[in-house]
Amino acid sequence: xxxxxxxxxxxxxxxxxxxxxxxxxxxxxxxxxxxxxxxxxxxxxxxxxxxxxxxxxxxxxxxxxxxxxxxxxxxxxxxxxxxxxxxxxxxxxxxxxxxxxxxxxxxxxxxxxxxxxxxxxxxxxxxxxxxxxxxxxxxxxxxxxxxxxxxxxxxxxxxxxxxxxxxxxxxxxxxxxxxxxxxxxxxxxxxxxxxxxxxxxxxxxxxxxxxxxxxxxxxxxxxxxxxxxxxxxxxxxxxxxxxxxxxxxxxxxxxxxxxxxxxxxxxxxxxxxxxxxxxxxxxxxxxxxxxxxxxxxxxxxxxxxxxxxxxxxxxxxxxxxxxxxxxxxxx
Amino acid sequence: xxxxxxxxxxxxxxxxxxxxxxxxxxxxxxxxxxxxxxxxxxxxxxxxxxxxxxxxxxxxxxxxxxxxxxxxxxxxxxxxxxxxxxxxxxxxxxxxxxxxxxxxxxxxxxxxxxxxxxxxxxxxxxxxxxxxxxxxxxxxxxxxxxxxxxxxxxxxxxxxxxxxxxxxxxxxxxxxxxxxxxxxxxxxxxxxxxxxxxxxxxxxxxxxxxxxxxxxxxxxxxxxxxxxxxxxxxxxxxxxxxxxxxxxxxxxxxxxxxxxxxxxxxxxxxxxxxxxxxxxxxxxxxxxxxxxxxxxxxxxxxxxxxxxxxxxxxxxxxxxxxxxxxxxxxx
Numbered sequence: 117x118x119x120x121x122x123x124x125x126x127x128x129x130x131x132x133x134x135x136x137x138x139x140x141x142x143x144x145x146x147x148x149x150x151x152x153x154x155x156x157x158x159x160x161x162x163x164x165x166x167x168x169x170x171x172x173x174x175x176x177x178x179x180x181x182x183x184x185x186x187x188x189x190x191x192x193x194x195x196x197x198x199x200x201x202x203x204x205x206x207x208x209x210x211x212x213x214x215x216x217x218x219x220x221x222x223x224x225x226x227x228x229x230x231x232x233x234x235x236x237x238x239x240x241x242x243x244x245x246x247x248x249x250x251x252x253x254x255x256x257x258x259x260x261x262x263x264x265x266x267x268x269x270x271x272x273x274x275x276x277x278x279x280x281x282x283x284x285x286x287x288x289x290x291x292x293x294x295x296x297x298x299x300x301x302x303x304x305x306x307x308x309x310x311x312x313x314x315x316x317x318x319x320x321x322x323x324x325x326x327x328x329x330x331x332x333x334x335x336x337x338x339x340x341x342x343x344x345x346x347x348x349x350x351x352x353x354x355x356x357x358x359x360x361x362x363x364x365x366x367x368x369x370x371x372x373x374x375x376x377x378x379x380x381x382x383x384x385x386x387x388x389x390x391x392x393x394x395x396x397x398x399x400x401x402x403x404x405x406x407x408x409x410x411x412x413x414x415x416x417x418x419x420x421x422x423x424x425x426x427x428x429x430x431x432x433x434x435x436x437x438x439x440x441x442x443x444x445x446x447x
Numbered sequence: 448x449x450x451x452x453x454x455x456x457x458x459x460x461x462x463x464x465x466x467x468x469x470x471x472x473x474x475x476x477x478x479x480x481x482x483x484x485x486x487x488x489x490x491x492x493x494x495x496x497x498x499x500x501x502x503x504x505x506x507x508x509x510x511x512x513x514x515x516x517x518x519x520x521x522x523x524x525x526x527x528x529x530x531x532x533x534x535x536x537x538x539x540x541x542x543x544x545x546x547x548x549x550x551x552x553x554x555x556x557x558x559x560x561x562x563x564x565x566x567x568x569x570x571x572x573x574x575x576x577x578x579x580x581x582x583x584x585x586x587x588x589x590x591x592x593x594x595x596x597x598x599x600x601x602x603x604x605x606x607x608x609x610x611x612x613x614x615x616x617x618x619x620x621x622x623x624x625x626x627x628x629x630x631x632x633x634x635x636x637x638x639x640x641x642x643x644x645x646x647x648x649x650x651x652x653x654x655x656x657x658x659x660x661x662x663x664x665x666x667x668x669x670x671x672x673x674x675x676x677x678x679x680x681x682x683x684x685x686x687x688x689x690x691x692x693x694x695x696x697x698x699x700x701x702x703x704x705x706x707x708x709x710x711x712x713x714x715x716x717x718x719x720x721x722x723x724x725x726x727x728x729x730x731x732x733x734x735x736x737x738x739x740x741x742x743x744x745x746x747x748x749x750x751x752x753x754x755x756x757x758x759x760x761x762x763x764x765x766x767x768x769x770x771x772x773x774x775x776x777x778x
Contacts, residue, residue, distance in 0.1 A: 118449035118467070125707070125728065128631025130641055132491055133707050133728035136449070136467070160463055223766025226561065234557070237568035248766060300459025301771045310461055376456070376464050396727035397456065397464035435554025435579060440632045 119153035135401035158310030164374030174336035191252030197353030198227025321389030324382025450484035466732035489641030495705030505667035522583030528684030529558025652720030655713025739776035
């Protein structure tokens, strides 16, 4: 059966495109508060679980060992735009562990932040692995290995102790024992493990509330969330949805995008977790759907409402700045 | 009712994302040879009808008047990557009409061809309207106005004689009288008129075969198709689907992509026209679906089959070049 339409693109007087998908809003005990579409088929969470992956860094004691400041902890949870300020923090993380960009296994791509790509080229430089949107997460994996006193080489492989620890954390938070055949390779070469949306949302309810977690893990999660709330630019970047949400809501809302239309989040005040998958993989849809979930489940003041309105109903403008349409969630 | 799944993205052992949509393959008399999904709801064809828009240029006598070579005629039908060779031809078209880039009303964006953006920035330059993927079409509109002896200013507006002529051509080919409320503004600021997929496909059957068209218009269409077949790089650019198809198939297949998951084409040998709309607007899906239509309706030799295979089943590789998945049509 087809999942429901969760977002529509309007142009002129007509709906031009539509996105289907699934939405799970779940509490730490697994009770479904909002369920749309398919909550049971395993979904690759991609970058949406970077905060879960970063728990390994925290539990390895790497933050203390390498004196990682909060902006670095946010970068470990980030899909950043490759802006100069992002790159500088990743370089600092690697330097603290006695390494440099050559240790990164994420691959090279130009900054997703277009002005940063143009500035890089204008200065005669080229993209490096530091500009990869996942470089902060990878620096975190490397710091975790170094803090554990193990060889960081091969840290992207499923059999490496760091990735085994990541899998154990994700299984603990989501309550799912992940079979081998649900493992695939992510864009940055680390494993991504498919998990049903309902379980993913439960994992984020735990991550946000600390409920159902061992005390040390709950403290680590709390510190990561606080680091992200205090450094929202570091978790994404200029003009990005995750940054805009966390700039406005601070510690009240944690959100993290993933490739292929995945979005996860935690609403710590209500103890709820959120997991969204847009069937076709479109971020423009997963973003407005996440904005719709926030509107529905987070108490809003007037300023919240104004800021959220721009994220709920983005205006589409063409190359001349003319308003040609709009995107909206249909929850 | 939901349209059928027309393309799937696999990662590891699972389907990661899926795209729904509609496909019409129709002959010049309007008989549906293949119909999937909704063929009757009006769809904005966006850039997929640039060859129809360029008929106005031909019928105005602009090709003769301004001695436009075949590469320029292909550029008038193109969504180009903003590569230096594209930009040079557009500049030449404008110069032939006594004008320059300041006449273009399409707006400015950086080349969609990433290496061209990097090279432009590296040389200390910035994007201009010439780099806009629609600049060739706009140069064509401007040349049409000049050849008709009318003021080209305001040529992007629906009331301008050039846009009125474009609308008349599209109505003639598709057999649809387009109501005003089905007009919206395209990314480059000219009107885009929504038309049912079945009628769009019929229009392309006519464009490709000359059947059901006035003789002068049929000759103009034939010349545009020949110009595109001889200059496939000019209709899109390096690494692009339209270019790859027409490099392989020449005058046997005309294809043109449009924004928001639209793809149109003509198969002149069989007299068929094709119109595809992916519900969610994804080009990665409309491309493999078009490849699937070509596989089904065009007689293939071994070389055709090898070339088409790469377009039918693109491999997904990550930033390290590791194969992580694949895209495939499901027709």
